[in-house]
Amino acid sequence: MIKVTDKSKCSGCTACYAVCPHQAISMKPDALGFLYPEVDMDRCTDCGLCERKCDFVNAQPSSMSFPEKLSVFAARNADPQVLESSQSGGVFPALSKAVISVGGVVYGAAFRPDFTVAHxxxxxxxxxxxxxxxxxxxxxxxxxxINVRNDLEDGKTVLFSGTPCQVAGLLSYLPERLRQNLVTVDFICHGVPSPAVWKDYVRYMRKKGEIMSVNFRDKSAGGWKVHAESFTYAHGKKVFRETYKVMYYKNVMLRRSCASCPYDYKGRKSDIVMADFWGIEEFLTHWDGNSGTSMLMALSAKGHEWIARASEDLMLEAAEVPSELISRRNPNLMRPSKIYHESRMFEESYPEKGFIYAARRWGDLGWRYRAWKLKVLIRKMTGRK
Ligand SMILES: Cc1cc2nc3c(=O)[nH]c(=O)nc-3n(C[C@H](O)[C@H](O)[C@H](O)COP(=O)(O)OP(=O)(O)OC[C@H]3O[C@@H](n4cnc5c(N)ncnc54)[C@H](O)[C@@H]3O)c2cc1C
Ligand code: SF4
Ligand code: SF4
Ligand code: SF4
Known part of the structure; x- marks a missing residue:
């Protein structure tokens, strides 16, 4: 039976939870809100199915090497409103539309009313x-x-989007015979931060008033290339912040498994990969702009087919991109994020000291961040590297 003794070996994909024939597994949060499986020994028959279905542990290193060039599409949704509310080029809404038009169903990540995030x-x-x-x-x-499986058993076409580990977990859970009508979409993944920190941040921002909506990376802050979170309040004001973003990119609050993620370009199992097309201005110069451009990759014949079906809502251009460009501008396609020793300090201090302490220590609330910003400014002004 599954027993997580090393947190870096569990992505929380829920395949073991879903597959257990005796409902012996529940997903329980740790102090940072990351879910891990826990087995009820009174129900478990030690059949071993959960272990066999754990893709994260069983993932074999691929023998495929990185090609010098990758075949991708540059893509942008033709509807400006959809583009504005999407993160990159709005390719996922176009894929969703294609699937809905054949009577299919779509799975994705959305906000609950309290701004926690669930599929x-x-x-x-x-x-x-x-x-x-x-x-x-x-x-x-x-x-x-389980719901995806029921939809597929009912003969529906299903579009599932998620992190590469969620897609790999779903494919491992589903029997082969049900995969024909399933289209899976993942993205180049920097890693997932702690749900507890996000929840506490929302609570902290609630002190300013009732929050009506939130956005992790609001394009209205200055376009696609600017990364700032926003909170829109009942009193009508929209507030932009970078506290969470700064903590995210310090890699201190990522799930531990993200440092040993096997789902790089070679290891991922999806039909389609989405990403921000960082560096496009160096390559397809006529695509430059700040409204958002996606990079799309089809990893299967099914992926190609659904990109073609979605293409009526997209501006689309096929390109061969040097792997070096992607490795430089979007490294997580080639390798997992590095998690530094400070993440252990973060994990140990957070439950006791809480959000404000963490945001001062690792975010933009304290003197450390201001000192760093000043240093960067002085370097810029003096031309020093
Ligand atoms: C945690 C995370 C890390 C990422 N890291 C990178 C990166 O390193 N490099 C890069 O180029 N792109 C990264 N992306 C993807 C990128 O930000 C865009 O989501 C992607 O390019 C699709 O943009 P879009 O405009 O087509 O889709 P949109 O219309 O914005 O749709 C968003 C899609 O992402 C899914 N999604 C959103 N949040 C989550 C979540 N928490 N878990 C699972 N699925 C989710 C939704 O279900 C939907 O399918 C990351 C996304 C997330 C959520
Ligand atoms: S060993 Fe079998 S019964 Fe026990 S938790 Fe795993 S799947 Fe369930
Ligand atoms: S990675 Fe998925 S299948 Fe493996 S133990 Fe964690 S939740 Fe279960
Ligand atoms: S980095 Fe890997 S393990 Fe972490 S969320 Fe992304 S796909 Fe999952």
Whole structure:
């Protein structure tokens, strides 16, 4: 039976939870809100199925080497409103529309009313709008894998989007015979931050008033290339902050498994990969601009087919991109994020000292960040590197 003794070996994908024939597994949060499986020994028959279905542990290193060039698409949604509310080029809404138009259903990450993030199911375009925008926190899957299976058993076409580990977990859970009508989409993944920190940040921002909506990376802050979170209040004001972003990119609050992630370009299992097309201005110069451009990759014939079906809502251009450009501008396609020793300090101090302490120590609330900013400014002004 599954027993997580090393947190770096569990992505929280829920495949073991969903597959257990005796419902002996529940997903329990640790102090940072990351979910891990816990087995009820009174129910477990020690059949070993959960261990066999753990893709994260069983993932074999791929023998495929990185090609010098990668075949990708540059893509942008033709509808400016969809583009504005999507994170990159709004390719996921176009794929969702194609699947809904054949009577299919879509799974994606959306906000609950309290702004925690969970996977949800939608059979119409209105519901799919909630999936737009990256939520930089681990999304709670709940019973999504079981619901996907039920939809596939009913003969529905299913589009499932998630992190590469969520997609790999779903594919491992599903029997081969059900995969024909399943289309999976993941993204180049920097890693997922702690749900507890996100929850505490929202609570902290609530002190300023009732929050009506939040956005992890709001394009209205200055376009696609600017990364700032926003909070819109009932009194009408929208507030931009970078506290969470600064903590995210310090890699201190990521799930431990993200440092040993096997789902790089070679290891991922999805049909389609989405990403921000960072560096496009160096390569396809006529695509430059700050409204958002996606990079799309089809990893299977099914992936190619659904990109073609979505293409009527997209500006799309096929390109061969040097791997070096992607490795430089979007390194997580080639390797996992580095998690530094400070993440242990973060993990140990957070439950006791809480959000404000962490945001002062690792975010932009304290003197450390201001001192660093000043240093960068002086270097810029004096031309020193
Ligand atoms: C945690 C995280 C890390 C990422 N890291 C990178 C990176 O390193 N490099 C890069 O190029 N791109 C990264 N992305 C992807 C990128 O931000 C865009 O989401 C992607 O390019 C799709 O943009 P879009 O405009 O087509 O989709 P949108 O219309 O904005 O739709 C967003 C899609 O992402 C899914 N999604 C959103 N939040 C989550 C979540 N928490 N868990 C699972 N699925 C989610 C939704 O279900 C939907 O399918 C990351 C996204 C997330 C959520
Ligand atoms: S060993 Fe079998 S019964 Fe026990 S938790 Fe795993 S799947 Fe369930
Ligand atoms: S990675 Fe997934 S299948 Fe493996 S132990 Fe964790 S939740 Fe279970
Ligand atoms: S970095 Fe890997 S382990 Fe972490 S969320 Fe992304 S796919 Fe999962």
């Amino acid at each position: 949800m199911r939608s059979a119409d375009l209105k519901g799919c709008a909630a999936f737009r925008g990256s939520k930089y926190v681990q999304s709670e899957l709940g019973d999504s894998f």
